[in-house]
Amino acid sequence: TQLLEQSPQFLSIQEGENLTVYCNSSSVFSSLQWYRQEPGEGPVLLVTVVTGGEVKKLKRLTFQFGDARKDSSLHITAAQPGDTGLYLCAGAEDSDFGNEKLTFGTGTRLTIIP
Amino acid sequence: KAGVTQTPRYLIKTRGQQVTLSCSPISGHRSVSWYQQTPGQGLQFLFEYFSETQRNKGNFPGRFSGRQFSNSRSEMNVSTLELGDSALYLCASGRASYEQYFGPGTRLTVT
Numbered sequence: 122t123q124l125l126e127q128s129p130q131f132l133s134i135q136e137g138e139n140l141t142v143y144c145n146s147s148s149v150f151s152s153l154q155w156y157r158q159e160p161g162e163g164p165v166l167l168v169t170v171v172t173g174g175e176v177k178k179l180k181r182l183t184f185q186f187g188d189a190r191k192d193s194s195l196h197i198t199a200a201q202p203g204d205t206g207l208y209l210c211a212g213a214e215d216s217d218f219g220n221e222k223l224t225f226g227t228g229t230r231l232t233i234i235p
Numbered sequence: 236k237a238g239v240t241q242t243p244r245y246l247i248k249t250r251g252q253q254v255t256l257s258c259s260p261i262s263g264h265r266s267v268s269w270y271q272q273t274p275g276q277g278l279q280f281l282f283e284y285f286s287e288t289q290r291n292k293g294n295f296p297g298r299f300s301g302r303q304f305s306n307s308r309s310e311m312n313v314s315t316l317e318l319g320d321s322a323l324y325l326c327a328s329g330r331a332s333y334e335q336y337f338g339p340g341t342r343l344t345v346t
Contacts (some may be wrong), residue, residue, distance in 0.1 A: 151333075152333055154333070156337075161339070163325050163327070163337030163338050163339050163340050164335075165337070166335065166336065169333075209278060211335070223268075223333060223335060224280070225270075225277060225278040225279075226277075228277055
């Protein structure tokens with residue numbers, strides 16, 4: 122069973138500050154996804170990264186997939202209260218295309234203080 | 236396009252009972268996965284169905300089962316409920332296993 126460790130587990134910062142969340146594993150993934158979950162709702166897919174070293178930007182959010190496809194980071198610039206939520210990474214195991222099983226990380230609970 | 240819907244949203248059961256949860260995927264999605272989310276264990280994969288066949292299975296006891304119908308709607312069943320089964324049960328659909336669009340979940344409380 123592949124494990125995905127996220128750090129930090131909890132993060133509370135002031136509005137306007139920058140932050141980085143990490144997702145690490147000893148296993149290689151064919152792709153990695155980031156989700157945000159708000160209370161009472163299911164996770165919402167933010168981005169999928171596929172190529173080692175890939176960087177994707179979504180407004181103030183920057184996602185990077187490690188060169189070896191074992192780790193990823195999420196950087197938020199000028200955090201806003203609307204960024205508050207549980208951030209989850211999920212890795213797809215290397216297997217037959219379309220039949221990958223997702224393993225979710227331990228989660229980072231982010232709170233942005235106005 | 237309507238999102239993934241799950242019913243019921245909230246459920247209270249007592250130990251020893253069984254429960255059935257329902258999930259309607261996004262139209263056109265043939266893959267439906269189920270997850271259990273708890274504060275202590277996080278989001279854990281239960282099983283995935285694709286075209287009415289179970290394609291992947293997580294490490295849960297046999298009390299947890301599921302099925303998928305020809306219209307891609309899915310149900311999961313938990314028999315002989317235990318206190319530890321209290322959790323948010325999430326359903327996700329997609330065109331493939333790695334593509335997951337989640338529903339709002341069913342909050343199950345076992346007393």
